[in-house]
Amino acid sequence: MLTAIGIYKRIGVLAKVNAQNPEITDLFIELHQVCRNILASVRRVALISKIPDKEYFVFQNEKKNSRAINSDLYIDDVLTVETTINYLINNDLRNTSSGEITRALYTMAISFCAVVDLEKSGDQKTPGTFFEYFASHWFARTLSVQPQTAIRVLNLDRDTSLPTDYIFDLGDNRPKIHLPVKTSTRERVIQVWAHQRVLDGVYGTGRFLGMLVCLSETKTDQKKLEVTDICLPEQWRAYQLFIAQLYRVYYLDAPSKYLALNNVFPPIHVKPLGEFFYEVHDLFQNT
Amino acid sequence: MLTAIGIYKRIGVLAKVNAQNPEITDLFIELHQVCRNILASVRRVALISKIPDKEYFVFQNEKKNSRAINSDLYIDDVLTVETTINYLINNDLRNTSSGEITRALYTMAISFCAVVDLEKSGDQKTPGTFFEYFASHWFARTLSVQPQTAIRVLNLDRDTSLPTDYIFDLGDNRPKIHLPVKTSTRERVIQVWAHQRVLDGVYGTGRFLGMLVCLSETKTDQKKLEVTDICLPEQWRAYQLFIAQLYRVYYLDAPSKYLALNNVFPPIHVKPLGEFFYEVHDLFQNT
Numbered sequence: 071m072l073t074a075i076g077i078y079k080r081i082g083v084l085a086k087v088n089a090q091n092p093e094i095t096d097l098f099i100e101l102h103q104v105c106r107n108i109l110a111s112v113r114r115v116a117l118i119s120k121i122p123d124k125e126y127f128v129f130q131n132e133k134k135n136s137r138a139i140n141s142d143l144y145i146d147d148v149l150t151v152e153t154t155i156n157y158l159i160n161n162d163l164r165n166t167s168s169g170e171i172t173r174a175l176y177t178m179a180i181s182f183c184a185v186v187d188l189e190k191s192g193d194q195k196t197p198g199t200f201f202e203y204f205a206s207h208w209f210a211r212t213l214s215v216q217p218q219t220a221i222r223v224l225n226l227d228r229d230t231s232l233p234t235d236y237i238f239d240l241g242d243n244r245p246k247i248h249l250p251v252k253t254s255t256r257e258r259v260i261q262v263w264a265h266q267r268v269l270d271g272v273y274g275t276g277r278f279l280g281m282l283v284c285l286s287e288t289k290t291d292q293k294k295l296e297v298t299d300i301c302l303p304e305q306w307r308a309y310q311l312f313i314a315q316l317y318r319v320y321y322l323d324a325p326s327k328y329l330a331l332n333n334v335f336p337p338i339h340v341k342p343l344g345e346f347f348y349e350v351h352d353l354f355q356n357t
Numbered sequence: 358m359l360t361a362i363g364i365y366k367r368i369g370v371l372a373k374v375n376a377q378n379p380e381i382t383d384l385f386i387e388l389h390q391v392c393r394n395i396l397a398s399v400r401r402v403a404l405i406s407k408i409p410d411k412e413y414f415v416f417q418n419e420k421k422n423s424r425a426i427n428s429d430l431y432i433d434d435v436l437t438v439e440t441t442i443n444y445l446i447n448n449d450l451r452n453t454s455s456g457e458i459t460r461a462l463y464t465m466a467i468s469f470c471a472v473v474d475l476e477k478s479g480d481q482k483t484p485g486t487f488f489e490y491f492a493s494h495w496f497a498r499t500l501s502v503q504p505q506t507a508i509r510v511l512n513l514d515r516d517t518s519l520p521t522d523y524i525f526d527l528g529d530n531r532p533k534i535h536l537p538v539k540t541s542t543r544e545r546v547i548q549v550w551a552h553q554r555v556l557d558g559v560y561g562t563g564r565f566l567g568m569l570v571c572l573s574e575t576k577t578d579q580k581k582l583e584v585t586d587i588c589l590p591e592q593w594r595a596y597q598l599f600i601a602q603l604y605r606v607y608y609l610d611a612p613s614k615y616l617a618l619n620n621v622f623p624p625i626h627v628k629p630l631g632e633f634f635y636e637v638h639d640l641f642q643n644t
Contacts, residue, residue: 223595230591264551264600271599304517308510312558313551313600 074108074185077101078200085203089210089217095159098178098204099152105181106148112188117290120298122326126288128295129184136184138288138297140323143176151177159211163347172344176322179204179285183253198253205251205283205343206236212350213238217249223272234265237278244354248278253285256300259309266314279317279353283343286323301327310338320346361395361472364388365487372490376497376504382446385465385491386439392468393435399475404577407585409613413575415582416471423471425575425584427610430463438464446498450634459631463609466491466572470540485540492538492570492630493523499637500525504536510559521552524565531641535565540572543587546596553601566604566640570630573610588614597625607633 072080081097109129117126117138129136145151154174157166183197190196206217217236235250248269250262259282266280287299306328310316319328320343331338359367368384396416404413404425416423432438441461444453470484477483493504504523522537535556537549546569553567574586593615597603606615607630618625 223591230595232592232595258545258548260551261545261547264547264554264596267551267554268595268599272595304510305519308517308519308555308559309551312555 072100072104074101074104074182075196077104078182078196078203081203081207082199085207089203089206090214092159092211094203094207095155095211098207099155102151102178102181103148105185108185108188109181115295117295117297120296121288126290126297128290129188131188134188135290135292136187137180138286138290139180139184140176140286140288143173143323144180145173145177150174158208158347168342168344168348170344171347172322172342175204175208175343176285179322183285194253201253201285202236202251206249208347209236209238209247209249209283212347213240213247215240221269221272223268232268232272234269235262240354245279246273246277248280249283250280251283254287254300255282255284256287257302259302259306260313263309263313263316266316270314275315280314281318281320281346282316283320284322286321287325287328288323299325299327301325303327303331306331306338307334310336318346359387359391361388361391361469362483364391365469365483365490368490368494369486372494376490376493377501379446379498381490381494382442382498385494386442389438389465389468390435392472395472395475396468402582404582404584407583408575413577413584415577416475418475421475422577422579423474424467425573425577426467426471427463427573427575430460430610431467432460432464437461445495445634455629455631455635457631458634459609459629462491462495462630463572466609470572481540488540488572489523489538493536495634496523496525496534496536496570499634500527500534502527508556508559510555519555519559521556522549527641532566533560533564535567536570537567538570541574541587542569542571543574544589546589546593547600550596550600550603553603557601562602567601568605568607568633569603570607571609573608574612574615575610586612586614588612590614590618593618593625594621597623605633 077097077100081094084091084094112129112131114127115130117128119126125141126138127141128138151174154166154170158171179201182200186193186196210217215238217238219236220231220233221237223230223232238247248266262282269278287301288297289300290297319340322343324342328340331340364384364387368381371378371381399416399418401414402417404415406413412428413425414428415425438461441453441457445458466488469487473480473483497504502525504525506523507518507520508524510517510519525534535553549569556565574588575584576587577584606627609630611627611629615627618627
């Protein structure tokens, strides 16, 4: 059996060729099993939560703590996760729900991140790259489109290629999806609006729907064993007003301060990721 | 005598109160002397330069190498640096030149960064914060203005305060300067254009002149002892065309690929930092 990192690397190789490959789904399920076996042998320690109405814990081995894990979203039973994923990949959405899909995807993503947290010191790159593979796989399968990560920019006198986040081209007369993927955003999030602005400028506003996918915004104080979330909703509003418009922001563990942006005017549409699978076909009909 | 880090911290305390304080200039000169004494006791090792027409070396102690240092820009004689700085602070610019000021400021900045490189492991925060103090001090003294680091954003229904890079308010009927400061830019530079875009949106285009100040763009392979520079001029052109307009980009060690952006249309004005002191009074007369 491959190690967790071995499976992660195999997914990376396959995703470059064909991110819709069903073998990748199987590898994510296998990766989840491997991670859960590792996590079954370490302790869970409850955190003091400074986030209203949310409880968190960490996995802990002799040396280290994992990142904070949302107790309500984390599914203890591995089979329940796999059942939900099967409903998702068979497009049998009536037998599950947005909430169950969000929890299943959260559990799979955070389990791998926790394993890396416990094994490597300060490695942010592996969880970040993993989460890019993970999020883009479900979008690629759902949309039946292979994402690209560069677009042509016409500078009149010569063409250049601009590296981008994932772009899903849905074909003529339909929008393209600009899909930045982040485990957390913090102060770097302005880049997402700036990239959207470049796409709007190059191709015209409305051609690319910006959909940001995030894991969570928790920050853990490892000494006090306290968890809080870092949210900058007023800055998001300024970016949405003055840089460009994001069409959706999807979270696996959505902070309530960002969900509240649905209720301001003009709103920013922040949703749990599971809702994407229920709204996807309406989204691209007549936008 | 204070240590290098002690002087750096003292500068930080003073700059928050009054960034124009002449005592800060004295501390930068003292800091440079302290750093040069430290660097006098370690070896210089030439690097293999992959950058055309530029030579670099590193300082090396038993454990570590410093960042790459440009041999032409680095002034060996400490007194020469201080003489140039005295011309600068006395506004006696006819007795020196843009090139000499750039070299003196480069020597002071890179010496402190090299000392931190040799003493601390992977500390990027201290050189970055130092360089913010350093660049903003010369702007504050030259403009006789205390910078601020937040601006009000009017959201119609309520005011909010947006954190920013340094903002110099030159008063009514004159532009304000938006001064981001970076030791190097890499892929994070899109933030600078995005912040400029927010300022243009909130206050109107032309109200804020964006002036980015950078140290260098070198990247050193510590095993091969090779130095190269990471430049993305086509991406800068896309940002300048589609996000916002920067008015100047000043470098202490200006990469030739960015200097070449002066010669494209529409140009991006990239210059050695010393030129700022010669053009400053023309810049703000009738812009």
